[in-house]
Amino acid sequence: MRNLSILIAGVGGQGTLLTSQVLGAAAMKAGYDVKMSEVHGMAQRGGSVVTYVRIGKNVNSPVIEKGGADILLCFEKLEALRWIDYAKEDGTVIVNDQRIDPMPVIIGSVKYPEGVIEKLSARFPNVLPVKALDAARELGNIKVLNIVMLGLMAKNTDIPVETWHEAIRETVKEKFVDLNIKAFDKGYQMAV
Amino acid sequence: MKKLMLGNEAVARGAYEAGVTVASAYPGTPSTEITEFIAKYDDIYAEWAPNEKVALEVAIGASFGGARAVCAMKHVGLNVAADPLFTVSYTGVNGGLVICVADDPGMHSSQNEQDSRNYALAAKVPMLEPSDSQECKDYMIKALEISEQFDTPVILRLTTRISHSSSIVELKDREAVPLKPYKKDFGKHVMMPAMARKRHVIVEERMKKLALYAEETELNKIVWGSTDIGVITSGISYQYSKEAFGDASFLKLGMIYPLPEKLIKEFASRVKTLYVIEELDPFIETFLKKIGVNCIGKEKLPVIGEYSAALLRGKLLEEDTAGDNENHGDVPARPPVLCPGCPHRGVFYTLKKNKLTVLGDIGCYTLGALPPLESMDTCVCMGASIGMAHGIEKARGSDFARKTVAVIGDSTFIHSGITGLIDIVYNKGTSTVIIVDNSTTGMTGHQDNPCTGITLKGELTRQVDLVKLCHAIGVERVRVCDPFDLDEFDRVVREETSSDEPSVIIAQRPCALLKSVKYGGxxxxxxxxxxxxxxxxxxxxxxxxxxxxxxxxxxxxxxxxxxxxxxxxxxxxxxxxxxxx
CATH class of the missing domain: 3.30.70.20 (Alpha-Beta Plaits)
Structure with a gap:
């Protein structure tokens, strides 16, 4: 049983909280101790949202600190850059190659940084850029890009696919279960 | 059965298992989900009250009536509820009474960083503090027991990282707790001076008994490890400390008021270096200093913001840790913003255009203070906008008032804006108050409120009619206007601010995130x-x-x-x- 600290970062509205809930549920089903931490309140208002998921034999703190994440799962490029210091030196950074401008960029007071993926790759050997928005569009709903990303990430764990499916069935609203399982499978296959 | 539960959900589960039958609350991050989860249990009556003071009063009534009762609020909500708190400490309870309060170290979603443990001391009420979701459930049950055993309200103190963290909880069945008989008890329930003086004596005796209980209770436990380092801690700080000093000895305090003097002295005498690790104020540390126990605490650790294992190692062991978790370098910030389609956008666009001084309030619309809208001058507390608009008029005169408005949400107006508006009418103010009525309590995640006509349990109910309410308290000029009709809204704002009597503009348009809102294309x-x-x-x-x-x-x-x-x-x-x- 491997100890894993997974940091999930995105923009409010991208489904960061739901993703961590599915991940937590799957890990618990697989017999892990689980602690997760999330900050609510601003989550629907387009702010930077981050959740921490820590799994292992026995977990104390629910919070991941700088240099502590085995996996960074980022739904937006700038957010990957924001949380990059939290990845371990040999950590895996999975980043959705999508740009969402924050308000200071929109109003022109700062520039959106250029070459984000290159910057990340220069610092970490294991950076995996993903076109998750395109994959979600192909499934007919851009909102499932989070679960596509989760499917991709799942390859890094020893949790079986069936357990992930069960976790999705339990966590996601009934009418969206099939769509999310498809999204998960698509991401899981992309990782191969 | 085991379940991965949010701290707040586990608190709700504790209330359920312990046979609570009445719950009342006002939403506030990070406490909101406690009551939302309680509402899912058919066996518990649960409601949104107009504010935290009412919520606590409802819970007190239920307790006097013989039921186990809870109320929940965020830290600043306890300020609103402080009046009943200090006196229910004197009356004591009948059915168990627990007040859940969630602090927000680091101010993820709050206007200040107060440490609510000070209320336990000031109001002479015992306080428990869990360190994970399992303890959230267990301590809620224990708090109800203590409440009945010692005839006292009990505060359950949470923080954001406890309320909004999930961990695994063992579930049990609900205990059927019969309603206790209601008995009229003049000396205990009517706090006029003569009776209150007698009750104060009982309160002081109760605190002594609780201090003895603190020495014995399993809520406070020593976990022996290496005696080179001893740590006295509680709540989330326990988890950070365990991570930072895994092999040290710990005195983990589950009951943080009153504190166990003997237990602390015994623990302190057996370790070489003693740390007190607690977020925000030196609450435990001050007690140690008072009883003459030397320790290292706030001389090395901050009284501001959240802790972390790295921070503890860095500050106490002077290790070179990765450092400041808040610092993200020069990456552009991504502050929260008014959502696409937000009705408030039309309001603030118009206010900025008219260069008005805007006394603001607490809710999603506080985001109107940020660029590029930048049309909010102040934000202090729930309801403050209206009283402050009146105050600034009295200070600077009615010409200034003609370029000033108060902006307040529908739920916030009901919470504590009404009294401010009465003050304006009564004391001959001329302020213009804009109630941004988006048909929900937006910031905390879309709770219903007295203006929406739906209860927490999802039942239809009478709806507060804001127009009639304003008329009834003496505001003759009340206008209802759609803030997305920019020309009309602009005209109404100009007319009402220039009038020399009090006026209310109800900017009515539902939150864009509500399911009922459908914009085409x-x-x-x-x-x-x-x-x-x-x-x-x-x-x-x-x-x-x-x-x-x-x-x-x-x-x-x-x-x-x-x-x-x-x-x-x-x-x-x-x-x-x-x-x-």
């Missing part, structure tokens, strides 16, 4: 018509993007609300495709 930019004048950028809509060469719409964000169509003089925006909303 996305908007796109016709590049041939766009003159790149950037007037639309003044809306601060996250879906409108300035590429440096022109304006485009981010179709993943656009809600199709059409406000940009209204502000563009060149008709460069047009409808296209289906809406995401």
């Amino acid at each position: 996305l908007v796109r930019v016709n590049a041939d018509l766009c003159r790149y004048c950037k007037v639309c950028m003044r809306l601060g809509c996250p879906a409108i993007v300035d590429t440096g060469e022109g304006i485009t719409i981010n179709d993943a964000l656009c809600g199709g609300c059409n406000l940009c169509i209204s502000v563009c003089r060149f008709n460069a925006f047009e409808k296209a495709g289906d809406s995401n909303a």
Whole structure:
């Protein structure tokens, strides 16, 4: 049983909280101790949202600190850059190659940084850029890009696919279960 | 059965298992989900009260009536509920009474960083503090027992990282707790001076008994490890400490008021270096100093913000740790913004255009203070906008008042804005109050409130009629207006601010995130018509993007609300495709 600290970062509205809930549920089903931490309140208002998921034999703190994440799962490029210091030196950074401008960029007071993926790759050997928005569009709903990303990430764990499916069935609203399982499978296959 | 539970859900589960039958609360991050989860249990009556003071009074009534009762609030909510708190400490309880209060170290979603443990000391009420979800459940049950055993209300103190963290909880069945008989008891329940003086004596005796209980209870436990380092801690700080000093000895305090003097002295005498690790104020540390126990605490650790294992190692062991978890270098910030389609955008666009001084309040609309709207001058506490508008008028005169408005949400107005408005009417003010009525309590995640006509349990109920209410308290000028009708809203704001009597504008348009809100079709930019004048950028809509060469719409964000169509003089925006909303 491997100890894993997974940091999930995105923009409010991208489904960061739901993703961590599915991940937590799957890990618990697989017999892990689980602690997760999330900050609510601003989550629907387009702010930077981050959740921490820590799994292992026995977990104390629910919070991941700088240099502590085995996996960074980022739904937006700038957010990957924001949380990059939290990845371990040999950590895996999975980043959705999508740009969402924050308000200071929109109003022109700062520039959106250029070459984000290159910057990340220069610092970490294991950076995996993903076109998750395109994959979600192909499934007919851009909102499932989070679960596509989760499917991709799942390859890094020893949790079986069936357990992930069960976790999705339990966590996601009934009418969206099939769509999310498809999204998960698509991401899981992309990782191969 | 085991379940992965949010701390707040586990608190609710504890209330359920312990046979609670009445719960009342006002939503406030990070406490809101406690009551939302309680409401899911059919065996518990649960409600949103108009504010925290009422919520606690409802819980006190239920307790006097013989039921086990709880109420929940965020830290600043306890300030509102402080009046009943200090006196229910004197009356004691009948059925068990627990007040859940969630502090927000680091101010993830709050206007101050107060440490509510000080209330336990000031109000002479015992306080428990869990360190994970299992303890959230267990301590809620224990708090109800202590409440009945010692005839006292009990505070359950949470923090953001406990309320909003999930861990595994063992579930049990609900205990059927019979309603206790109600007995009229003049000396205990009627706090007039003669009776209160007698009750105060009982309160002091009770605190002594509770201090003895603190020495024995399993809530406070020593976990022996190496005696080179001993740590006295509680709540989330226990988890950080365990991570930082895994092999040290720990005195983990589950009951943080009153504190166990003997247990602390015994622990302290057996370790070489003693740390007290607690977020925010030196609450435990001050007690140690008082009883003459030397320790290292706030001389090395901050009284501001959240702790972490790295921070503890860095400050106490002087290790070179990765450092400040808050620092993200020069990456552009991503502050929260008013959503695409937000009705408040029309309000603040108009207020900025008219260069008004805006006394603000607490809710989503506080985001109107940020660029580019930048049209809110103040934010102090729930309801403050109205009293402050009146105060600034009395200080600077009625000419100034004609360029001033108060802006307050519907739920916040009900919470504590009504009394401010009565003050304006009674004391001959002329302020204009804009109630931004979006038909929900938005910031905390869409709770119903007395203006929505739906209860926490999802039942239809009578709806507060804001127009009639304002008329009834003496405001003759009450206007209802759609803030997306920019011309009309602008005219109404000008008329009402220039009037020399009090007035209320109800800016009515539902929150764009409500399921009932359907805007038809996305908007796109016709590049041939766009003159790149950037007037639309003044809306601060996250879906409108300035590429440096022109304006485009981010179709993943656009809600199709059409406000940009209204502000563009060149008709460069047009409808296209289906809406995401």
